[in-house]
Amino acid sequence: MATYYVRPDGNNGNTGLGSTAGLAWQTIQKALGATGIGSGDTVYIAPGLYGEQVTIGGTYSATTYITGDPTASQFSGLSAGRIQIGAFTNIGTAATYTGATITASAKNNLYFSSIEFLLNPGISANSGLNILLSQNLTFDKCVFQQTNNTNAYLMNLSAPTSTALNLTVKNCAFIGSTINSGYLVVITGQNVVTDSTSITNTIFQNMGIGLYLDSTTTLVSNCVFAGIATGLQQAGSRILTLRNSLFYGCTTGATFTSSVTGTQTFCRYAGCGTAFTNAPSSVTSSTVGISGVENYYTLLNGIPISQPVSSIFGSPNTGFGTATGAPATDMYGVTWTGATPDAGSATYRNISSVGTYLPSERN
Numbered sequence: 307m308a309t310y311y312v313r314p315d316g317n318n319g320n321t322g323l324g325s326t327a328g329l330a331w332q333t334i335q336k337a338l339g340a341t342g343i344g345s346g347d348t349v350y351i352a353p354g355l356y357g358e359q360v361t362i363g364g365t366y367s368a369t370t371y372i373t374g375d376p377t378a379s380q381f382s383g384l385s386a387g388r389i390q391i392g393a394f395t396n397i398g399t400a401a402t403y404t405g406a407t408i409t410a411s412a413k414n415n416l417y418f419s420s421i422e423f424l425l426n427p428g429i430s431a432n433s434g435l436n437i438l439l440s441q442n443l444t445f446d447k448c449v450f451q452q453t454n455n456t457n458a459y460l461m462n463l464s465a466p467t468s469t470a471l472n473l474t475v476k477n478c479a480f481i482g483s484t485i486n487s488g489y490l491v492v493i494t495g496q497n498v499v500t501d502s503t504s505i506t507n508t509i510f511q512n513m514g515i516g517l518y519l520d521s522t523t524t525l526v527s528n529c530v531f532a533g534i535a536t537g538l539q540q541a542g543s544r545i546l547t548l549r550n551s552l553f554y555g556c557t558t559g560a561t562f563t564s565s566v567t568g569t570q571t572f573c574r575y576a577g578c579g580t581a582f583t584n585a586p587s588s589v590t591s592s593t594v595g596i597s598g599v600e601n602y603y604t605l606l607n608g609i610p611i612s613q614p615v616s617s618i619f620g621s622p623n624t625g626f627g628t629a630t631g632a633p634a635t636d637m638y639g640v641t642w643t644g645a646t647p648d649a650g651s652a653t654y655r656n657i658s659s660v661g662t663y664l665p666s667e668r669n
Contacts, residue, residue: 308344312337313352313381325350325381334391338372339363345370350380351421353387357395359403362410362437369442374420392424393453401453404428406436412466413437419446427458433492435461444474450490451481457488457514464494470501471522475508477637477651482513485535489515495522497544505529507637507651509615515539516556519546527632530599530615530651531556537578543567548585550627552650553578554597560585572627574598574649590628598623599650613638616652623649 310322316330322337323329334356336342337349340363348371364370374389375381391408393401404426410416416437425434434450436459437443443463450460460480465471473493480490490513495501501523509530510516516534517526521542528550531537537553538560540546546568553559554576562568562584571588574595575581581593598621600612610619616636617623625644632647643653 307346307348310337310343310347310349311352311380312349312356313384314354314356322349325352333358334372335360343370345415347371348373350375351389352381352384353378353389355388355390355392355394355397357392357402359393359406360391360408362408362413362416364413366413366415369415369417369444371417371419372421373417374422376420388422389420390422390424393426394424401426404454405432406434408435408437410437410440412439414440415442416440417444417446418448419444420448422449422451424451424453425460426453427456427460428454433459433462435463438462438464439466441465441469442472445476445478446474447477449479449481452483452513455484457484459489459492460513461491463492465496465498465501465522468496468498470498471495471503472501473503473505473522475505476633477507477639479509479511480513480516481509481511482534485512485514485533487514489513489518490534491516492518492520493522493524494520495524495542495544497521497542499523499544501544506633509637509651510534510537525549525631526551528627528636528647528649528651530554531559532597532615536561540568547631548573549630550632550647550649552576552597552599552623553581554599558583572649574623574626592622592626595622599652610656611658613640613652613655613657615650617643617648617650617654619654621648621654624654 311325311330313330315327316332318336322331345366346368378384504525523544537556548570556578558580559575560582573591626649627647637651
């Protein structure tokens, strides 16, 4: 399997097989196009802003990695920074296009990690990421941020006909820009019983509907839904298992298709108009109390600083969950503070002494 490289000062006429400007490609479209990486390959993307729309054109029968390298550990001479893909050629300019940033159909086995997607979907029929009829996709440590005020989807995924989706979303954040309309994530399965789709350690914030699940068997564990009209909405008859999740400031936390299509256990619903509908109650869940997550207080006042959206010290979220089906660590890779996982995506940790990463060559 080959390893390829993309950097802003590369050239698409290069081979892509080296990390220097003289060897690396310049665009993600080149890497994911028909003449880019192949099945089972890895492409590392250097820090920078990639203002492009990407149509995936390769064929991938084995896991293929699209890996952001924010520490620039693969790129000697480059500084650490964000890997941003989106509608902007420069952050301070107007968006150069609307519609999907990533478009694909029948493209399986793709593993995206450590990428920040700046999404500018133009109309409700468009999404920022539109990957249809595809399976075995993974998104890890990615951030998806809407940059306009439309009611579009940030991410729209669907499975191939009569085939399991087998999607993995972990350690991600979806951030919208409008409260009462639109969707952050829409996932459509094929009503297949054996489907390993899981969404864990992920944050959904600011939209009409945070996570919409249709006809897919799904585990949702240790997620946060904040400031959303409906945090999670289920459609179809496949089983949804909801655990260890935190809903706060939502009009409705979670809506199930019926009382037999899913369960909610070890969840906290704080400041929601309605906690959940069409799901059995559980003595392990709670509908009282504050959100219990880190805001800005510790940083403003110079006391031990916590991870963003993590449980504050002594939070009611700490140890609230169950280890059954839960991730071993939180979204930052930190072991849960309590004897069992927290409700939500991140546990308490003092990060006041955490410094900036430097590759060994620059220490």
